[in-house]
Amino acid sequence: MKVNVERMTEADVEWVYEIETKVFANPWSKGAFSSDLKSDYAYPMVARVDDKVAGYACVYKAGDEIQIGNLAVAPDYHQRGIASKLLEQVIEFAKENHSKVVVLEVRQSNQAARRLYLKFGFKEAGKRKYYYRRPTEDALIMVKGVE
Numbered sequence: 001m002k003v004n005v006e007r008m009t010e011a012d013v014e015w016v017y018e019i020e021t022k023v024f025a026n027p028w029s030k031g032a033f034s035s036d037l038k039s040d041y042a043y044p045m046v047a048r049v050d051d052k053v054a055g056y057a058c059v060y061k062a063g064d065e066i067q068i069g070n071l072a073v074a075p076d077y078h079q080r081g082i083a084s085k086l087l088e089q090v091i092e093f094a095k096e097n098h099s100k101v102v103v104l105e106v107r108q109s110n111q112a113a114r115r116l117y118l119k120f121g122f123k124e125a126g127k128r129k130y131y132y133r134r135p136t137e138d139a140l141i142m143v144k145g146v147e
Contacts, residue, residue: 001049003082005089008044008056010037015053016046023072025134033058045089047073047082055082059090066094066146068104083113087120094146101146105139107132117142 008016013033020027036042036058047055055073059066068090073082094102105128106113122142131139 001080003054003085004048005045005085006048008033008037008046010034012046012053012056013037016044016056019053019056019072019074020070022075026132028058028070043093045086045093047086049077049082054080055086057086057090059093061097061099064098064100066090066097066099066102068102071104083116084120087116091120091144091146099146102144104142105131106142108138108140114140114142117144120144 013030016033017027017030020033033044036044041061043059043061045057045059046053053074054077056071057068058070060069061067071083071086071090073086090102102122103125104117104122106117108127122144124140125143126141128139128141130136
């Protein structure tokens with residue numbers, strides 16, 4: 001299976017929103033994704049398999065930091081390396097932009113995502129109390145230094 005990761009386009013927003021509503025209990029709006037496409041500090045990306053959007057990452061540059069605001073993979077593509085491909089591209093983007101760290105929040109109960117981030121060298125750096133809704137849950141802050 002060939003996975004291509006590239007910058008999100010307006011034509012991708014419908015696909016991305018469909019994945020978002022399947023994966024998250026409190027989904028972002030279509031407008032949020034469209035807004036990222038027009039932002040100077042956002043770099044939204046999609047992972048394509050056979051010209052279909054299989055996953056996406058919403059990435060933000062702030063000074064010497066890259067923030068992953070959202071990363072998701074369509075349920076039909078889970079456990080196929082799509083999230084890993086997206087993370088590889090995010091880390092490459094961080095290197096290209098001379099960033100020092102990549103930061104994200106993850107649900108404390110999301111063991112699969114936490115294992116993936118740990119595999120990529122992220123470390124738990126703190127907690128945001130009551131960060132998530134539906135259900136209310138703390139977020140773990142995870143950080144990876146960029147070489």
